[in-house]
Amino acid sequence: MSDSPQSAxxxxxxxxxxxxxxxxxxxxxxxxxxxxxxxxxxxxxHGLLGPNGAGKTTTLKMLLGLVRPAAGTFxxxxxxxxxxxxxxxxGFLPEQxxxxxxxxxxxxxRLYARLxxxxxxxxxxxxxxxxxxxxxxxxxxxxLAAFSRGMLQRLGIAQAIVSRPKVVVLDEPxxxxxxxxxxxxxxxxLQLRDEGATVLLSSHQLSEAEAVCDRVSIMSRGRVAAEGxxxxxxxxxxxxxxxxxxxxxxxxxxxxxxxxxxPEGDLIGFSVQDADVRAAIDGVYDAGGAVIExxxxxxxxxxxxxxxxxxxxxxxx
Amino acid sequence: xxxxxxxxxGAVFLDAIKRRVVYAVLFxxxxxxxxxxxxxxxxxGVDVGVYREVALSLTFAAAMVLALALAANRIxxxxxxxxxxxxxxxxxxxxxxxxxTWLGITAVMGxxxxxxxxIDQLVGLGRYGQPMWQxxxxxxxxxxxxxxLTAFAVAVSALSGAVVVTVATLTFAFVxxxxxxxxxxxxxxxxxxxxxxxxFNVINPVAHGSGIGAVYVFLMALVFVGWVTALLAxxxxxxxxxDL
Numbered sequence: 001m002s003d004s005p006q007s008a009x010x011x012x013x014x015x016x017x018x019x020x021x022x023x024x025x026x027x028x029x030x031x032x033x034x035x036x037x038x039x040x041x042x043x044x045x046h047g048l049l050g051p052n053g054a055g056k057t058t059t060l061k062m063l064l065g066l067v068r069p070a071a072g073t074f075x076x077x078x079x080x081x082x083x084x085x086x087x088x089x090x091g092f093l094p095e096q097x098x099x100x101x102x103x104x105x106x107x108x109x110r111l112y113a114r115l116x117x118x119x120x121x122x123x124x125x126x127x128x129x130x131x132x133x134x135x136x137x138x139x140x141x142x143x144l145a146a147f148s149r150g151m152l153q154r155l156g157i158a159q160a161i162v163s164r165p166k167v168v169v170l171d172e173p174x175x176x177x178x179x180x181x182x183x184x185x186x187x188x189x190l191q192l193r194d195e196g197a198t199v200l201l202s203s204h205q206l207s208e209a210e211a212v213c214d215r216v217s218i219m220s221r222g223r224v225a226a227e228g229x230x231x232x233x234x235x236x237x238x239x240x241x242x243x244x245x246x247x248x249x250x251x252x253x254x255x256x257x258x259x260x261x262x263p264e265g266d267l268i269g270f271s272v273q274d275a276d277v278r279a280a281i282d283g284v285y286d287a288g289g290a291v292i293e294x295x296x297x298x299x300x301x302x303x304x305x306x307x308x309x310x311x312x313x314x315x316x317x
Numbered sequence: 318x319x320x321x322x323x324x325x326x327g328a329v330f331l332d333a334i335k336r337r338v339v340y341a342v343l344f345x346x347x348x349x350x351x352x353x354x355x356x357x358x359x360x361x362g363v364d365v366g367v368y369r370e371v372a373l374s375l376t377f378a379a380a381m382v383l384a385l386a387l388a389a390n391r392i393x394x395x396x397x398x399x400x401x402x403x404x405x406x407x408x409x410x411x412x413x414x415x416x417x418t419w420l421g422i423t424a425v426m427g428x429x430x431x432x433x434x435x436i437d438q439l440v441g442l443g444r445y446g447q448p449m450w451q452x453x454x455x456x457x458x459x460x461x462x463x464x465x466l467t468a469f470a471v472a473v474s475a476l477s478g479a480v481v482v483t484v485a486t487l488t489f490a491f492v493x494x495x496x497x498x499x500x501x502x503x504x505x506x507x508x509x510x511x512x513x514x515x516x517f518n519v520i521n522p523v524a525h526g527s528g529i530g531a532v533y534v535f536l537m538a539l540v541f542v543g544w545v546t547a548l549l550a551x552x553x554x555x556x557x558x559x560d561l
Contacts, residue, residue: 064406066561088408098398100328102335107328114324115407159403 010078012167012198013040013063018072020058020222032058034222036072040200040215042166045193047209047230048202050219051305056202057095059219060171064092076167088117091165095172095202097156101145105136105155108144109162116163130158135184149176157188161197168192171202186212206301218308225308234304239297240277243269246289253283260297271297321409322417329391329421338386339429346379347436365445370524372437373455377462377520380430384463385486387422388470390479392556401561412553419464419471419549426463430456451528455519458529461541462517466490468545472552476559494518516540 018036021029033055040046048056061067063074065082079086099108109127118126131140134154139147147155153176160168170189174182182205189199189212203209209216210230218226218233226233241260244250245267250258257280258270272280281291299307333339353371392415395401404414434456441449469489474482492499493514500508516537519529 061561064402066402066405068558068560084408084410087406090406092402092406094399094402094406096399097403098400099403100332100400102332103328107331111324111328112403112407115321115404115409117408156403 011039012042014075016073019070021070044214045199047213047216054219055222091160091168093156093160093170099144106140112159113162134158167198169200234298236297239271241271241297243267243293244284244289251287254280321413325417326420330424333425342383350440366525373520376433380463388467389482392474393478411557415553423464430460454528455523458517458519465544468548472548475552475556
């Protein structure tokens with residue numbers, strides 16, 4: 001009974017059948033998003049991945065009411081996300097955020113706090129707290145015209161969470177940040193999840209998604225091409241990756257079974273069929289080498305994208 | 318709702334009032350005001366009236382330039398730079414964004430017109446020994462008209478780019494002040510359909526007469542509210558249907 005529809009917790013984000021068609025002058029129609037369905041449970045970090053032009057940002061814009069959908073329903077915590085009541089549950093960081101350049105960081109935060117319904121007496125303290133949290137301490141009185149790309153990105157993140165939203169939508173949050181800044185953003189997303197918030201992360205930085213996402217949806221050409229835990233999506237069925245040390249080259253007994261052989265400093269990495277793992281390990285030990293690591297073979301997200309796009313081109317052809 | 322409107326208006330005001338164009342226009346208008354009394358065409362006995370007329374005309378022209386500079390590109394640039402996302406993705410209605418933007422620009426125009434008028438008064442006091450308080454009646458009328466023109470510009474800019482907004486607003490101002498000659502030319506045209514801004518043209522009574530009364534100011538306020546409501550309603554409807 002516990003998993004009956006009545007008792008199931010409402011999804012943090014639910015998109016059903018989203019579709020967006022742009023009419024390009026004079027009469028050409030371009031389908032940007034087609035029948036996208038997405039469900040993100042509460043308290044998760046969900047990645048929305050895909051190459052440029054896949055439809056990620058358009059999907060987010062429809063969710064936020066910034067773009068009018070041709071079809072589909074969009075709900076946040078059970079409320080239509082395109083209404084004011086729905087958007088009140090959301091915090092949003094747009095891709096490459098920009099702000100009125102003549103405002104100071106404090107004035108901008110005050111604006112967004114007031115628009116988000118933060119009580120007047122809390123705004124000053126919340127501004128200070130958030131500017132510290134995103135690494136802009138001591139910059140409250142600086143005019144935004146003097147902010148770097150990375151600083152604007154950090155301010156964008158601060159304004160997105162100013163009202164402690166239950167659902168946070170981040171569009172390319174690491175864009176424009178140095179490696180330390182990217183690490184800070186990753187930590188921030190994990191903190192938000194620990195605090196009970198749900199994060200929908202749109203990104204084409206695959207390492208970022210791999211580091212924090214519980215599940216991902218991969219979009220291509222306006223559709224969801226794949227969805228699930230990232231480890232499942234990237235695992236290559238039937239193959240295992242092995243890293244060995246203490247060898248100049250793979251012994252003959254292993255070489256014949258190995259593929260993807262890559263020297264990695266003092267180590268050698270390769271993959272074999274699952275059925276050949278035992279024989280490959282024995283061959284390495286017989287040759288005087290040491291097995292450092294054995295794990296199911298995963299392809300990189302880059303490889304996954306490349307293969308997916310190639311498959312789609314093949315289908316079209 | 319009021320909190321959101323004032324938040325947007327306040328941010329627009331703070332952003333606009335710091336723009337260099339505001340002070341550049343103010344600076345050059347002040348130079349013109351200081352040089353106005355030295356114009357050679359003043360006749361004996363009418364120089365004060367002519368100065369008042371020139372001062373109000375300069376204020377109108379400078380305010381018009383500034384209204385266009387601030388209003389024509391405000392929404393288009395916010396959409397292009399995506400600053401609008403940070404506002405419209407929150408629990409803010411599109412109409413609140415449009416009206417808040419108008420309120421902010423109109424507040425800046427009020428501050429600037431007040432500054433122009435103080436300069437005109439100081440020059441008048443220095444040159445003619447008169448404080449010329451009636452210039453404030455003209456200033457109010459100019460501010461009302463700039464409010465209407467700003468509402469028109471904001472409404473058009475909710476759907477279009479800065480160049481179209483500028484041309485359309487100039488056309489609107491020109492047509493709005495051409496009611497009488499046009500209707501004389503085309504007597505069959507229904508007069509009530511013609512958009513007129515002549516209500517706000519009080520230069521003659523203020524410069525050469527005894528000014529305008531409170532009833533007329535109230536009438537101007539009514540016309541102002543009517544125009545602004547209609548224009549912002551149209552702009553809000555257009556902006557609400559727009560993809561950002």
